[in-house]
Amino acid sequence: MNALVLGIESSCDETAAAILRLTRDSGEPDRIELLSSVIAGQELLHAAYGGVVPEIAARAHAEMLNPVISEALAAADVEFSALDAIAATAGPGLIGGVIAGLMTAKGLAFALGKPLIAVNHLEGHALSPLLAGECAFPFLLLLVSGGHCQLLVVEGLGSYRRLGATIDDSAGEAFDKTAKLLGLGFPGGPAIEALAREGNPRAYAFPRPFPDRAALDFSFSGLKTAVRRAVEAGGALSAIAKSDIAASFQAAIADILGMRSREAMARIGPEWPEGSRRFVVAGGVAANQALRTRLATEAAAQGFSLHVPPLQFCTDNAAMIALAGAMRFLSGSTDGLDATARPRWPLDAEAAKRAPMHVPGRKGAKA
Numbered sequence: 001m002n003a004l005v006l007g008i009e010s011s012c013d014e015t016a017a018a019i020l021r022l023t024r025d026s027g028e029p030d031r032i033e034l035l036s037s038v039i040a041g042q043e044l045l046h047a048a049y050g051g052v053v054p055e056i057a058a059r060a061h062a063e064m065l066n067p068v069i070s071e072a073l074a075a076a077d078v079e080f081s082a083l084d085a086i087a088a089t090a091g092p093g094l095i096g097g098v099i100a101g102l103m104t105a106k107g108l109a110f111a112l113g114k115p116l117i118a119v120n121h122l123e124g125h126a127l128s129p130l131l132a133g134e135c136a137f138p139f140l141l142l143l144v145s146g147g148h149c150q151l152l153v154v155e156g157l158g159s160y161r162r163l164g165a166t167i168d169d170s171a172g173e174a175f176d177k178t179a180k181l182l183g184l185g186f187p188g189g190p191a192i193e194a195l196a197r198e199g200n201p202r203a204y205a206f207p208r209p210f211p212d213r214a215a216l217d218f219s220f221s222g223l224k225t226a227v228r229r230a231v232e233a234g235g236a237l238s239a240i241a242k243s244d245i246a247a248s249f250q251a252a253i254a255d256i257l258g259m260r261s262r263e264a265m266a267r268i269g270p271e272w273p274e275g276s277r278r279f280v281v282a283g284g285v286a287a288n289q290a291l292r293t294r295l296a297t298e299a300a301a302q303g304f305s306l307h308v309p310p311l312q313f314c315t316d317n318a319a320m321i322a323l324a325g326a327m328r329f330l331s332g333s334t335d336g337l338d339a340t341a342r343p344r345w346p347l348d349a350e351a352a353k354r355a356p357m358h359v360p361g362r363k364g365a366k367a
């Protein structure tokens, strides 16, 4: 059996569409053919504000969805009528953008008489290593992007165990906010990484805060405050001081993520047979070379193989949404046209109930 699926992504600042065919024959691994993947980024629209502005993002998605979908179909040489299902991100994310994408998908599903699949964006990320073809279930996933920071055990479709998540900012936000403090552009990650190459990672003793929980949670707000103090204490910062702050900040992030990942591998390793202990790092922050080097060391020490999928599958894209949609479709799980857009949607609902990362009424964690 096989499924030809259109995937739509619009939860943050990328408008994306992809066409993917998933073929499943009994006894054989699934075959994934990505026929097209189109991404229209919005970085220029948000650059002046130093971060993503939700209202601007939603409007841009509404404008870009139709042309992006048309381009994806044309690039794949596929007609609407050939599709088996329409999949779209239904959350979590910036709600205006999610609604724009999900409503487009509902309109198409209704008009074409095809099933709709309301995809959890985080499930898309969790399955994204499969797009690179070098990974199989189960695996440990560190998802570090502008919107997310969490450690998950991915056992299979719909089977996720959250080991930890951020209680405040994501790792990408920490990079972006530090870049803003240092007067660098948006997104901040690449700018910090470039500046850090010229700096001394031991010049500033920034904190490595760990929330006091048995869970492998993260917190970056204390680090952000420490960086702000260092910037403010320095008056007009010299170029050397700026690169020292960037290098020391990056070292702190690599340490925090490295230590947490080590602990996660130490806990999970004994559950999995030797030779099939896989550790995947995905999300925009996975582009960071200092972080990769650190995680490679930790993985090797714990007997895990490290997988960093190509960046086009790590950062937000619709190929991962089409894949999640196709896997759900083949397992018989589709959604009605009353599917709702959700600003929050944890992958591991039980863990979210047991230890919520959000307190209503407060500006909570993004992940």
Ligand code: KG4
Pocket: 012, 144, 145, 146, 147, 148, 171, 172, 173, 175, 176, 187, 188, 189, 190, 193, 283, 284, 285, 286, 287, 288, 289, 314, 315, 316
């Ligand atoms: O996955 P992504 O493209 O979008 C979200 O889903 O959020 O991640 C974007 C984030 C931004 O915060 C950006 O600063 C960060 O990834 N990033 C980096 C690097 N490249 C992008 N952070 C550190 N080092 C990098 N080289």
Ligand code: ZN
Pocket: 121, 125, 145, 147, 148, 315, 316
């Ligand atoms: Zn994402």
